Amino acid sequence: MPLITLEGVGYRYPEAEPPALVDVSAAIEPGQVILLRGPSGSGKSTLLRCLNGLVPHSTGGEFRGRVIVCGLDTRAHAPRELGAHIGFVFQHPDAQFVLEDVEAELAFGMENLGLPLPLMRKRVEEVIDQVGINHLRRRRIDTLSGGERQRVAIAAALAVHPQALVLDEPTSQLDPQAAEDVLQVVMRLVAELGMTTVIAEHRVERIAPLVDRIWTLDSGVLKDQPPRAALAEGGARPPVVDLALRAGWSPIPLGLRDARVYAQRLPKPPPYPPPRAGEGKAHYPLPRAGEGKAHYPLPRAGEEKAHYPLPRAGEGKAQEGDFREAGAAPVLCRVENLEYRYNGVQAVRRVSLSVRRGQVTALMGRNGSGKTTLLKLIAGLLRPQCGTIQAYARAAYVPQDADALLFASTVEEELRGQPPEVMAPFHAWLRRYPRDLSSGERQQLAIAVVAAQADLLLLDEPTRGLDPQVKQALSAFLRLRAAGRAAVVIATHDVEWAARTADRVLLMAEGKIYADGLPAAVLSDSLVFATQISKLVGGGLLLPDEVPV
């Protein structure tokens, strides 16, 4: 008997024209893992909120059909009653905590259910072990990183012993390592506890091998398919699936482990040659013709300073010098020995960097490595405490939280004064309230509002919460801007997107740039910042379409 049943569910938000969900029917058996995917604004969050009754109880609007959760009809039972059966983890780590410290948060749901103290103590200890957060139990919530908060949120949801766990894009606001940690927890729960799980997730690489069904939503219409059939059709899918489809591998591998069997049949690419100081010539592959990437000169023969994929022992920091080839595009921004300190913490240390017209540069590194500070310094939002910044073009900075940039009552009002070519992609939304747009749409609008006419674009985590289609469109937009005489610097954790979009990658740690070079050079030799294809094939190949099959 299904644990959750959706029967002809339709939903329309108050005062909204198109319905958010159209005649959705599906069932989830106990122990099943469902991956929910679909473009931004396709109704994923709405569908997940139907499962615990937040839609329509909290949202109002027009609701049709019925959702039965553990035998309870969500129309007749409020979310607080369904809370004992469905654990819910929200997208924003900040939005779900009520109390100050971790242990109090873990117990909050159980206190609401009136559980006796000994049982609460036992369960708190259990979830702490299940989720692996013993080291966090005494910490205050506001001192936790985004990844730690999501793990605490999962633990808090599990503590009430729900029959199903619903996760609404739990990693969309996290860096790769934190996202990996959160997904590890989810995978452990699925593997060890057989927890019934519904997860909306754009990063499908890790989760795809574990799922029983994939639900694909498009404009509110749900397609329920087995994983291989769904991934073969399109949408968000792991790069190994793209490669498998190109190479004609069957059955399609869902993860790296399955794909390795097939990868052995591929022609072995030569190992990527890491240049060393004093070699004088670096052997980096140029971007391939037809990829739409700008061509940058390699370090010249005889040039003492080359770009290194990663620093080697004793060599210190890899050269942060730039593409100094004669006749290269003009420098739009030059930074020399930049330093910045926040409350006694050195956020940026002696950073030197030149950004040239036509370049798309990805700035990568773990949280707190100084990426945002560096962008803000270049944008002029912070004053350097040491060093110089020379900008030869108008700089525009788009912050992580695009919402802060949007406060007009319509999209049209936000775009007032912008040229027609900037407004064109937004014609369908002109009358809409900007904050009603999906996170991907808001991000696009924020970039258009702030950065449309600047020549030096500084974007901070622009792909957070974006679906693959929007990310692809953003990538094309930025490449177009770069081709049109702009320079783009993007602080991002999104390795796959950076590999596709950037023609230069900088890695930062503790305020310093420690690697600088072509994406193939920098990303192929990294464990954390490596694409799935790079892990599978090696040889400086980052993307499925680069692999010879």
Add this chain to the structure above:
Amino acid sequence: MIRHPLAWCAWATAALAAAFIDRNPFLQALLLLIIINVFIPYGAGRRIRIWKIGLALAVVPIIFSVALSRFGTHVLFTLPDIPIIGGRWTVDAAVFGASTGAALLLTVAVLAVLQTTVRSADLVAILPQPFYRAGTTVALALAFAPKTVASLHSIREARQLRGQRAGWRSAPQLLLPLLLTTLERALQYGESLDARGFGSRRRSRYRPLPWSIADLLIVVGSLAAVAAIVLMPPQPYNPYLDLVPGVPTVPSLLAVLLLATPAVTAGLSRMDHAAHHA
């Protein structure tokens, strides 16, 4: 070292009464010393984040008082007939402002102790069942304050990015986006509370809060201090009448000294702990 939240509430009430009812500078200085001594053992090395607000609140009344008040006999200097600020600037007005500023600084110091020692979860837990929902709402509102300040910063930064004014004169334009952001966050909190079963049935408590003798001593000391301040009100200090403050009365002095009970009990606990280990 943890004390019962009710004990802290009683102490804070008495400390605020002492700060506002008796403006004698000697007593204000003594009260500040006592508050610092209470903060040190319970603060566990934490920094007071709101000290800048306290200092600003202490200075602003001095500036307003000295610039706007024309009373007092100890003249600092005289400005020509400029509207509002023209005329005699007096030491008396500055001291009057300082007295008000000191009371505000003491208030911030008391709130800093409360912020450090009382968790909103504990405060909510001690509320009687009928007040529980209201109490949680207040706890949430308190949790909102720092996030609202962060939102304000990001909205100001966003305006700067869009080439709009970001100074204090743009404050009215910041209000609407700030209100929208806060409302959105409030809705998210509401959803989270609902999804976690808040208000579904009678709550249980994960952290029972037992009473100790020290808690009892703090409550008794605080009640006695309030009684002394209210029942035997001191001669009010008025710098316009006499710049030099009088000697504090015995009941006032005793009331302020009683507010050191948390520091004394902390010291005794430490001695007891040390003796136990020896």
